[in-house]
Amino acid sequence: MDEKILVTRSSMPPYEEYIEAIKPLWETHWLTNMGTYHWQLEEELKRYLDVSELSLMVNGHMALELAIQSFGFPQDAEVITTPFTFISSTHAIVRNRLKPVFCDIKPSDGTIDEEKIEDLITEHTVAIIPVHVYGNICNIERIQEIADKYNLKVIYDAAHAFGVKYKGKGIGGFGDASAFSFHATKMFNTIEGGAVTFSDHKIYEKLYNLKNFGIHGEELVTEVGANAKMNEFSAIMGLCNLKHLGAALARRKEIYDFYRKEISEMKGISLLSENRDATKNYAYFPILIEDSYESSRDEAFERLRENNVFARKYFYPLTADQACFKNKYRNADIANARKLSKQVLIIPMYEELGLDQAERIVGLLKDIGRRKK
Numbered sequence: 001m002d003e004k005i006l007v008t009r010s011s012m013p014p015y016e017e018y019i020e021a022i023k024p025l026w027e028t029h030w031l032t033n034m035g036t037y038h039w040q041l042e043e044e045l046k047r048y049l050d051v052s053e054l055s056l057m058v059n060g061h062m063a064l065e066l067a068i069q070s071f072g073f074p075q076d077a078e079v080i081t082t083p084f085t086f087i088s089s090t091h092a093i094v095r096n097r098l099k100p101v102f103c104d105i106k107p108s109d110g111t112i113d114e115e116k117i118e119d120l121i122t123e124h125t126v127a128i129i130p131v132h133v134y135g136n137i138c139n140i141e142r143i144q145e146i147a148d149k150y151n152l153k154v155i156y157d158a159a160h161a162f163g164v165k166y167k168g169k170g171i172g173g174f175g176d177a178s179a180f181s182f183h184a185t186k187m188f189n190t191i192e193g194g195a196v197t198f199s200d201h202k203i204y205e206k207l208y209n210l211k212n213f214g215i216h217g218e219e220l221v222t223e224v225g226a227n228a229k230m231n232e233f234s235a236i237m238g239l240c241n242l243k244h245l246g247a248a249l250a251r252r253k254e255i256y257d258f259y260r261k262e263i264s265e266m267k268g269i270s271l272l273s274e275n276r277d278a279t280k281n282y283a284y285f286p287i288l289i290e291d292s293y294e295s296s297r298d299e300a301f302e303r304l305r306e307n308n309v310f311a312r313k314y315f316y317p318l319t320a321d322q323a324c325f326k327n328k329y330r331n332a333d334i335a336n337a338r339k340l341s342k343q344v345l346i347i348p349m350y351e352e353l354g355l356d357q358a359e360r361i362v363g364l365l366k367d368i369g370r371r372k373k
Contacts, residue, residue: 050170060181063194172197268293
């Protein structure tokens with residue numbers, strides 16, 4: 001039986017390196033509440049991501065949820081967003097008591113269709129929350145033009161875009177804020193973690209309060225907040241992983257380039273387009289199963305699994321079609337997103353993936369495409 005190949009594998013530094021790095025915690029007993037390593041990671045991430053302001057969070061979801069909350073939007077206001085994303089993106093909007101208005105996507109790269117945004121704007125619209133998908137970035141200039149025209153905030157879900165630069169500038173420097181995820185499955189992780197990036201320092205003060213129960217001084221709580229602080233063990237994991245990120249990216253690029261060369265020549269499988277002005281972070285490798293492929297997407301998914309290759313139907317179903325929304329958005333005009341969600345398959349991608357394993361995955365895809373089960 002072939003070994004299991006999972007869709008991803010958490011990046012971890014050498015065991016001895018991490019153990020040595022956490023030793024000081026047994027001396028200080030300072031495990032959370034913005035300790036030394038929390039501040040150190042914030043500063044190093046600002047440099048790496050090329051942003052002026054950054055606030056660490058306990059996870060990527062709270063990063064987005066509190067980023068939205070920090071702008072103080074009125075309850076029941078509308079936010080234009082994409083259904084082609086992880087459910088967290090939509091939950092962050094709804095949990096802020098805002099109404100998501102779903103805009104369709106571009107089939108070419110999976111990002112929000114910026115030319116359909118204006119038709120969805122009403123007097124109740126307060127923000128646009130686009131999502132950079134699989135490291136593919138949104139049309140930043142056009143979205144900002146629309147936001148400026150209608151006086152809207154732009155908050156990016158950048159969970160997939162860690163380290164990406166657009167025209168030489170860190171992706172977290174665009175819009176009014178961007179939320180990143182450092183979950184264990186991401187190409188950079190702090191075990192669990194996240195961050196918000198922005199340019200206005202006033203937002204930093206707001207987020208600091210919101211992630212610390214709204215506490216402003218030892219005896220003063222100025223607003224209703226959450227507990228979204230990153231602990232020191234996670235911060236140290238991030239500092240360690242950051243040291244090895246260059247080598248990890250180089251290895252991921254090897255796998256990515258191999259996949260792209262082999263799979264782009266397969267009948268019935270297509271790839272998403274890439275933005276030449278943006279760098280890649282090699283976080284994911286999505287493939288699209290077309291009608292001309294001899295198996296459906298779901299059949300390919302099952303055949304891979306039977307051979308111990310665990311791909312992922314990501315994102316399926318769409319957030320707008322999840323059971324928790326009880327068909328509320330069934331009439332939304334999101335045909336492109338629904339089609340893509342039934343085509344896309346994420347195949348394994350991580351730095352420890354062997355080239356022989358990548359060859360096995362490609363071989364299986366070729367075999368599945370030649371004949372049905």
